[in-house]
Amino acid sequence: MLVADEPGTTRDPINMVVALDGEPFEIVDTAGIKRRTKIKDDVEMYAVMRAREALKDADVALLVIDGTRGVTHQEQRLAEEIADAGVGLIVLLNKWDAVDEDSRALTEDGVGDRLAFVSWAPVLRMSAKTGSRLHRLPKAIRAVLETRRTRIPTPDLNRLIRGWQAAHPPPMRAGKRPRIIYAVQAATEPPTFVLFVRGGEIGPDYLRFLEGRLRNEFDFLGTPLRLYTRRRHSRRPEDIERPRPGTRT
Ligand SMILES: Nc1nc2c(ncn2[C@@H]2O[C@H](COP(=O)(O)OP(=O)(O)OP(=O)(O)O)[C@@H](O)[C@H]2O)c(=O)[nH]1
Ligand SMILES: [Mg+2]
Numbered sequence: 001m002l003v004a005d006e007p008g009t010t011r012d013p014i015n016m017v018v019a020l021d022g023e024p025f026e027i028v029d030t031a032g033i034k035r036r037t038k039i040k041d042d043v044e045m046y047a048v049m050r051a052r053e054a055l056k057d058a059d060v061a062l063l064v065i066d067g068t069r070g071v072t073h074q075e076q077r078l079a080e081e082i083a084d085a086g087v088g089l090i091v092l093l094n095k096w097d098a099v100d101e102d103s104r105a106l107t108e109d110g111v112g113d114r115l116a117f118v119s120w121a122p123v124l125r126m127s128a129k130t131g132s133r134l135h136r137l138p139k140a141i142r143a144v145l146e147t148r149r150t151r152i153p154t155p156d157l158n159r160l161i162r163g164w165q166a167a168h169p170p171p172m173r174a175g176k177r178p179r180i181i182y183a184v185q186a187a188t189e190p191p192t193f194v195l196f197v198r199g200g201e202i203g204p205d206y207l208r209f210l211e212g213r214l215r216n217e218f219d220f221l222g223t224p225l226r227l228y229t230r231r232r233h234s235r236r237p238e239d240i241e242r243p244r245p246g247t248r249t
Pocket of ligand 1 (some may be wrong): 001002003004007008009030031032057081094095096097098126127128129130239
């Protein structure tokens with residue numbers, strides 16, 4: 001919604017149902033979420049709270065960036081917040097009509113750098129004013145909604161993880177080599193994986209490695225993924241450590 005000449009006038013979220021390619025979508029236009037220190041008064045504080053609530057209920061967030069200014073620090077934090085909330089993300093580089101030819105590549109590179117940690121999010125250049133390139137949006141939204149519902153069959157997941165683990169074993173931590181013995185996808189929207197681990201802890205680097213592999217293998221465009229680990233202490237006889245020769249038990 002183009003509200004005023006200056007950004008920062010929207011207070012309450014505006015809900016509307018819009019038919020995109022004949023299919024109804026509920027779109028919520030919220031106030032921009034600002035940094036705490038930039039919030040001037042209670043009215044604005046309330047507007048930001050309402051925007052955060054809308055985010056919690058959303059399937060996909062469309063993060064609208066002013067293409068003439070590039071990604072701000074606050075927008076980086078918002079992208080992080082969206083991903084942490086488990087919400088899908090599409091980055092909209094708006095005001096593309098006002099970005100001159102020469103600076104377009106530079107602006108795009110800047111977005112790639114500053115939003116590298118959500119490199120899985122599609123980036124669409126567009127103009128709300130002229131409507132140009134907006135026709136790409138419904139397809140992108142639908143794609144993200146779909147990838148969020150992806151379900152990977154357990155046998156496939158375990159076969160893949162066994163292979164990745166054999167080629168790149170998790171690093172030793174505190175003198176112990178951890179091992180993923182079993183994995184399941186526990187939930188969708190967003191796709192959530194639980195890894196059962198024995199023999200130590202799996203570190204965040206290795207989880208990122210696995211996330212990268214999963215993203216290579218499947219189409220998780222526009223959705224955050226969640227990977228959790230659970231320690232599993234086995235009672236199976238072959239897993240009970242035998243005393244080494246020469247050690248007293
Ligand atoms: N050139 C150009 N100007 C745009 C475009 N989209 C928005 N604007 C202008 O940017 C200004 C602010 O637009 P808004 O949509 O009200 O901004 P906002 O960030 O949503 O602000 P609030 O809703 O008030 O919080 C207006 O003057 C718009 O005309 C665009 O695609 N191209
Ligand atoms: Mg607005």
